[in-house]
Amino acid sequence: MADMLITTTETVPGRHITQTLGLVKGSTVRSKHIGSDIVAGLRNIVGGEVKEYASLLTGAREQAIDRMVAEAHLLGANAIVAMRLETSTITQAASEVVAYGTAVRLE
Template sequence: MMVVTADTLPGWEIKELLGLVKGSTVQSKHIGKDLMAGLKTIVGGEIKEYTDMLNEARQKAIERMIIEAEEMGANAIIAMRLETCSVMQGASEIIAYGTAVWAETF
């Protein structure tokens, strides 16, 4: 499955727009990791625990979006975007969305 942020696929012709696809996940902070992150704010630097958590959440959201596109018969997703929002204190939603298409090479 090709997933691109562009509106086109160079070298490919979009034959059919199949529609919006999305995938999301809600991640909450782990108390142990939160304590370590709190200590890190004192000395500065990257909070690796949060970086890892958000990377995993983005990957889950993208995987769920791809599954939805495959179920529609798509072979590509164009105009893919990622967004995040806080749903409650200590929990964030990550959503991946784009347009599922059927494309063929020239």
């Protein structure tokens, strides 16, 4: 991922897009672990950050981005512009995280 420039903007200041290669995406579906769910339930009573869920979603975002980058590499891209992340609930215990953007070649 270090050699892939990723930006949420449609352009890269100071760089010229020489080729648009198309949509790239990566996704993952994660479910809660029963042990983490119990601890998170107790944390809900007291209040504060639910670290178990935050960690789960952080890992899911990273995996979705890694998969998107791998797809961009296959197209020969050196950057992804207009990158977005979306999360949706699949079931009460599972969520999908999708990373998507436009693979491009920058000069």
